[in-house]
Amino acid sequence: MKILVYCFLILFLALSCKKDGVEANEDDFKTTPYDFPFISNFRTFVDDPQNPLTNEGVDLGHYLFFDNRLSKDFTMSCASCHQPENGFSDPKRWSIGVEGLPGKRHSMSLLNLAWSKQFFWDGRAATLREQALSPVTDPLEMNSDWNTVVERIQAVPTYREKFKKAFNTEAVTSDLITKAIEQYVKTLVVYNSDFDKAMRGEKELSVAAKRGQALFNTEKADCFHCHTTPELLVHGSTTFMNNGLDLIDNPNDFSDWGLGGFTGKSSDNGKFKIPTLRNLRATAPYMHDGRFSTLEEVIDFYNQGPKFSPSLEPIMIAEANRRVLEFNRWGLGITEEEKKDLIAFLESMTDNSYLNDPHYLAPEPLK
Ligand code: HEC
Ligand code: HEC
Known part of the structure; x- marks a missing residue:
């Protein structure tokens, strides 16, 4: 009986192999869908039917x-x-x-x-x-x-x-x-930074990073209004904003018009894509023109309060005005200690583990 079962099994395998052989025929074009990672703390990745990943x-x-x-x-x-x-x-x-x-x-x-x-x-x-x-x-x-x-x-x-x-x-x-x-x-x-792990409940952020996170997500440092959560979690936002880098009266005076150069609206001049805050230590220098070489300089810039220009983000004006009324200062008023905490939080979004994976590195050139 056992032998009979084995015989059937062998026959079945032989037949199915043959079938595979036929399917692999040249005319039958077949690709393998790419196994995109499921990441529980990200929005679901939606593939593009015009160019699906294989x-x-x-x-x-x-x-x-x-x-x-x-x-x-x-x-x-x-x-x-x-x-x-x-x-x-x-x-x-x-x-x-x-x-x-x-x-x-x-x-x-x-x-x-x-x-x-x-x-x-x-x-x-x-x-x-x-x-x-x-x-x-x-x-x-x-x-x-x-x-x-x-x-x-x-x-x-x-x-x-x-x-x-x-x-x-x-x-x-x-x-x-x-x-x-x-x-x-x-x-x-990339999705295995301490920040991601904390989001998924796999790890706690350091005490300093937690203090930094609290600053980031409240009016004190007021980063969250623009580097909003879903975008921050995943990538740079697709919102374009002016974060107050330059003092400009006339919208045509921006040395780089940014979004306005593309849309043709002068009210968009000076607005730029909000970039990802991931792996920041590695992605210096910062801003569209790379004007800041360190994260410390970036925080100092935000701490002074925005420079005024026609397309300056209204939330930044509102917050600066509120500070003038409440504390008689235009800037954030962040201390040296708080600056370190904010940077500790930004650094918690670093994941360099991908650098051990050949998928992210140069392959042998094809000859
Ligand atoms: C000489 C340097 C240089 C080379 C080579 C280069 N890039 Fe870029 N890339 C840039 C710069 C600078 C920007 C920003 C330009 C801008 O915004 O106008 C950019 C922007 C981009 C962006 C936009 C990212 C975002 O967040 O919107 C993508 C994607 C990109 N490059 C992919 C590529 C690809 C793919 C290639 C090869 C075909 C390539 N780049 C070659 C310098 C380069
Ligand atoms: C009004 C919206 C707004 C607020 C508030 C804001 N940002 Fe930004 N941030 C932007 C925009 C827009 C850019 C890109 C600007 C450019 O390149 O011209 C940017 C760029 C950056 C960059 C540079 C990233 C890179 O790769 O070049 C860092 C770092 C950053 N922001 C951190 C912060 C922190 C920390 C805070 C809070 C203290 C903050 N931001 C508050 C809108 C904002």
């Missing part, structure tokens, strides 16, 4: 993100200005492009962008694949052209195989290159 697409994007073939003279990849060890930002105030010329904005962290809806400091790109089109041709960045890049990638047999696996075609296009990069960038996720 293992094959993410793998291809990983190679492209680190590939120097994307720049004119083979010297730069996306990772040159978005370095893994810097939270995928650039330690330089202004990134230097292939022609040795600096841009005028600081390269932003790419961590946890899977939840973000508008990209760049001025929000001019609506998707990450649209975003990825521009660095390749930007004269201050990679200064190449898409025909050249497509030709170079197409010429590499292993790339052709990977395009076939990811998109069922060996015909490389800029559309497919940017789709693969978008998929990879969405997987640059």
Whole structure:
């Protein structure tokens, strides 16, 4: 009897193998959905049906993100200005492009962008694949052209195989290159900082960080009005604001118009995307123009109170006016001790564990 069962089992296995063999036929294009981590303290990640994450697409994007073939003279990849060890930002105030010329904005962290809806400091790109089109041709960045890049990638047999696996075609296009990069960038996720663990009840924050959190989340330091909870938990917000960096009378006088340069509304001049506060020690310098090199300088700036300009966030004006009435001061009035606590809280949002995972690091270039 036992033998009979085994015989059936073997027959069954043999048949099912055969079936698999047929399904793996060349015409049957099949990708494997990417196993995006479930993170209980984040909002659920919603995939984009126009470019769903697949293992094959993410793998291809990983190679492209680190590939120097994307720049004119083979010297730069996306990772040159978005370095893994810097939270995928650039330690330089202004990134230097292939022609040795600096841009005028600081390269932003790419961590946890899977939840973000508008990209760049001025929000001019609506998707990450649209975003990825521009660095390749930007004269201050990679200064190449898409025909050249497509030709170079197409010429590499292993790339052709990977395009076939990811998109069922060996015909490389800029559309497919940017789709693969978008998929990879969405997987640059960090969620194991002390802050996350505290959110999930797995760990307590340090006493100093807890005091800092209380300052952050109340009118005392008044950070929470703009770095609001869901966005803070996950990524930079997709809200654009003016946090009072410059004293300006006429909205056209901002040296960088920010959101206004994209929307064409002068009332938006001076507003910028609120960036993520994750891994801050690694993502210096700070603000759209990288004007502050340390977190201490950032806190000092907020502590002085905002500089006035036409698009200054109304909540900042209201809070500063309240302080004038109540305490006769425009600034926050944070002590040296409180400054340290606030920084301890910001630092609790640091998670460097991803740097031990090859998924986040440069792969061997494809030949
Ligand atoms: C020469 C440096 C440089 C290179 C190369 C570069 N970037 Fe950037 N990146 C920047 C700078 C600077 C910004 C901010 C620009 C702005 O807001 O106008 C930025 C912004 C971004 C953003 C927006 C992030 C957000 O929060 O909105 C994404 C995404 C991004 N880059 C991805 C890429 C990808 C993908 C590549 C490769 C195809 C790439 N970058 C190549 C410097 C660079
Ligand atoms: C009115 C809204 C607002 C308030 C209040 C506010 N921020 Fe910001 N924060 C912003 C905006 C907008 C930016 C980006 C501004 C820019 O680059 O021009 C920013 C940038 C930052 C950055 C730089 C991040 C980077 O990667 O460049 C840090 C750090 C920061 N804020 C911390 C704080 C802290 C701490 C507080 C409370 C003391 C605070 N913020 C209060 C809106 C605000």
